[in-house]
Amino acid sequence: MSRIGKLPISLPSNIEVSINNDNIVTVKGPKGSLSTPVDKDIIVKQEDNQIVVERPTEQKRHKAMHGLYRSLINNMVVGVSEGYKEQLELVGVGYKATVQGDVLELALGYSHNIFMTMPSEITASAVTEKGKAPVITLESNDKQLLGQVAAKIRSLRKVEPYKGKGIRFVGEVIRRKAGKTASK
Numbered sequence: 001m002s003r004i005g006k007l008p009i010s011l012p013s014n015i016e017v018s019i020n021n022d023n024i025v026t027v028k029g030p031k032g033s034l035s036t037p038v039d040k041d042i043i044v045k046q047e048d049n050q051i052v053v054e055r056p057t058e059q060k061r062h063k064a065m066h067g068l069y070r071s072l073i074n075n076m077v078v079g080v081s082e083g084y085k086e087q088l089e090l091v092g093v094g095y096k097a098t099v100q101g102d103v104l105e106l107a108l109g110y111s112h113n114i115f116m117t118m119p120s121e122i123t124a125s126a127v128t129e130k131g132k133a134p135v136i137t138l139e140s141n142d143k144q145l146l147g148q149v150a151a152k153i154r155s156l157r158k159v160e161p162y163k164g165k166g167i168r169f170v171g172e173v174i175r176r177k178a179g180k181t182a183s184k
Contacts, residue, residue, distance in 0.1 A: 004070055
C-alpha cells in the first residue's frame with residue numbers, strides 16, 4: 001500500500017470540502033478556494049473531519065495515482081488554511097527588484113530591466129536592506145503555481161558556481177568551484 005496515499009487528510013475546522021459526481025474536489029477556506037479534477041478510478045471520500053483517498057486495484061497506474069491525488073488534495077487543504085511562501089534572494093552587484101501592483105521589475109545586470117506580470121493568485125513583495133541582498137517574497141494558496149513562478153524568476157539569472165552571483169532561494173546552498181590559481 002502507498003505510504004502517502006493511505007494516510008487520511010485531517011481537515012481544520014474552518015475548511016469546507018465538496019466532492020461532486022465528476023470527481024472534482026473543491027476546497028474552500030480563509031485564504032480562498034481551490035479545486036482539482038481527480039481520476040475517475042480513484043475514490044475520494046469525506047469521513048467526519050477527514051478525507052480518505054482509496055484505489056480500486058493494485059495496478060501500477062492506480063498505485064501511482066493514489067499517492068499523487070492524496071498529496072494534491074493535502075496541498076490544497078494546507079494552501080487554503082495557511083498558504084505557501086517562497087523567498088528568492090538576488091546576489092550580485094547592482095541587482096534590484098521592485099514590485100508595482102502586480103508587476104515585478106528586475107534589474108539583473110542585463111542591458112535592460114525585466115518586467116514580469118504576476119498571476120492574480122500570487123502576491124509579491126520586494127525588500128532591499130542596506131548591506132544585504134534584495135529579497136523577493138512570493139505568497140499564494142496554490143503550491144504548484146507558486147513553485148512554477150519562483151522557478152521562472154530563478155531561471156532569469158541562474159546562480160553561477162564561481163562567484164555565486166544570481167537568483168537563489170533563501171537558504172539554498174550553492175556548490176562553489178575553485179577557479180584558476182596562479183602558478184609559481
